[in-house]
Amino acid sequence: MLIHDQSRPGRRASALAPSQAPEPTGIPAQLRRRERPRLPEVSELQVVRHYTRLSQQNFSIDTHFYPLGSCTMKYNPRVCNSLAALPGFAERHPLAPVEYGQGVMACLHDLQEILKAVTGMSAVSLAPAAGAQGELTGVAMIRAYHLARGDHARTEMLIPDAAHGTNPASAVMCGYQAREIPTGPDGDVDVEALRAAVGPQTAGIMLTNPSTVGVFDRNIEEIAGIVHDAGGLLYYDGANLNAILGKVRPGDMGFDVIHMNLHKTFSTPHGGGGPGAGPVGVSARVAPYLPVPMVEREGEGYRWLTEADRPETIGRMTTFGGNMGILLRAYVYARMLGREGMARAADFATLNANYLMARLQQAGFELAYPQRRASHEFIITLKHEAKEYGVTAMDFAKRLLDHGFHAPTTYFPLLVPECLLIEPTETETKESLDGFVEAMIAIRREAQEDPQRVKDAPHTMPRRRLDEVRAARHLDLAWTPQQADEDGDGQ
Amino acid sequence: MSDIPADLKYTKSHEWVRDNGDGSVTVGITDHAQEALGDIVFVEAPEVGRQVAAAEACAVVESVKAASDIYAPLAGEVLEANAALGDAPELINSSAHAEGWIFRLAPSDASALDALLDAAAYTKVLEQED
Secondary structure, three states, X not given: OOHHHHOOOOOOOOOOOOOOOOOOOOOOHHHOOOOOOOOOOOOHHHHHHHHHHHHHHOOOXXXXXXXXXXXXXXXXXXXXXXXXXXXXHHOOOOOOOHHHHHHHHHHHHHHHHHHXXXXXXXXXXXXXXXXXXXXXXXXXXXHHHHHHOOOOOOOEEEEEOOOOOHHHHHHHHOOOEEEEEOEOOOOOEOHHHHHHHOOOOXXXXXXXXXXXXXXXXXXXXXXXXXXXXXOOEEEEEHHHHHHOOOOOOHHHHOOOEEEOOHHHHOOOOOEOOEOOOOOEEEOHHHHHHOOOOEEEEEOOEEEEEOOOOOOOOOOOOOOXXXXXXXXXXXXXXXXXXXXXXXXXXHHHHHHHHHHHHHHHHHOOOEEOOOOOOOOOOEEEEOHHHHHHHOOOHHHHHHHHHHOOEOOXXXXXXXXXXXXXXXXXXXXXXXXXXXXXXXXXXXXXXXXXXXXXXXXXXXXXXXXXXXXXHHHHHOOOOOOOHHHHHHHOOOO | OOOOOOOOEEOOXXXXXXXXXXXXXXXXXXXXXHHHHOOXXXXXXXXXXXXXXXXXXXXXXXXXXXXXXXXXXXXXXXXXXXXXXXXXXXHHHHOOOOOOOOEEEEEOOHHHXXXXXXXXXXXXXXXXXX
8 A cells, every 4th residue: 555545634743844834935936836745644653654564575685685696785784874874974065165074075085095996996986876877987988088089980889798788778878889799608708709899990898707697707818908909998897896806806807997886895775776876997098087076185185176177077977976875885884894804705705606506506406607616696597497397487586585585686697598696695694595595495396396386476475476567568656646546456 | 399380481589480472571589589588568660661681680579588689580671560569569479470470571682581490490499509
């Protein structure tokens, strides 16, 4: 039931807000609202119950093991929240003079430096407000780099077929044509296909390493050479940075541009699609194009670098200084881990993934890349189960919910049929990993004995199997009073 | 095993082609392809009159799992798109080789049809993929 459905005229909650808002000034008459907004009229207790109930229906990292591959659903330490919420941070007005915000400026500056050090890039901007925006920023900088050199012939962005779907989208949004590069049977990029694809039209390549098939591309040095020799730049999608943190640096691999998902690797909350932060790092030759503002240390103080200091910048991706609350959480996390802690996070992320992979393989599940060691994640394919029992990867995913596990990523990457992409992260115990294996074995047994039970899952969730086809065709995103009259069932 | 009618031609990228005998061919995706994609929710057919090259991406089929390009099996001009798919994209799931056709094409070189896979060759392609 929506909160709107509980609304009754005249029902109120007490609040400290003024009952009569002051008459607005400066808003033209034709832009002013003539009717009252259709806000739900409910009691305070109804509000509390409604949202508490919704939060209880949540399947989250705070309640369940959440091995959603390529999303790095690790624990978000509470101390990061409490420090970011200190009044000096949380209540600072973004337009307050920078002299009165030297503390937050110091944190942001240090975060820039930490991210530079851990990625091996020569400069970092914290401005982009999400991973996808970081990608857009990164490709825009590649474009700015080529254009500044008068090189207008570069029209193609190379993208391996294992890439995240956002990669071709970002390339196309920046005016490039996406050209797909196949993956070899061992999970590495097909180097010969890459060699054949590069040329004077190549703007760059967008790579995730370790890739979305969960393996570290062993030919990265050769790949970097091929693309650089053709005059293109290397873009590092930081989605899987967790596996290599403190171990090997994208800058040392030859990458020119990287975006980092702070909500993955640096453990800030994923939220419901936001807020995020997607800082970008670059090699020296791309540095002039970084988005502003950036923070610079000047003597004992800190100041914003703006368009005036950085005339070749691609501009601003967000208002003010980026997603401050998220950046601060990441800063606390990075400081808590320190250099050694980061390497240890990568150790355990990789160990957990390889342990889980080995146990699932022992249990008879088929690995997509059995000859390779997992990075921080790995893929199993359920094509035999689908063929033998008619129970698909999606059915397994839904039944896992009944066992108290969030489903791994299903049907991605697309090049592996009936796949589950599993990323346990470093913050899970051995017991939760073992529990996941037991659940997978139980579901397979059930698929043999009572396949319909698996196909009808979930059975214990607040909602049963959702009608994804109807959801995709009949988007229903906003409540309207008319709809309430038509539906009447509160669904 | 998916349905592979003997009277159709096929591509490795899982399109089927029917020779209408009037200088036109009809194109759709195979039963195997619809099964792999899952429930289809949207089809973007090529514009009528568009000239397509062989193997050119010219249509998009979107399912609950993924959005996939459909490639022109032959070079030629698009004559007609299946309007029924606008309201009922699920026709591809229920009837991949008949009512779920996607577009009609006038091939610029009719003999190119012979170079496509026959049912036996396409069956082999599926066996190899497995």
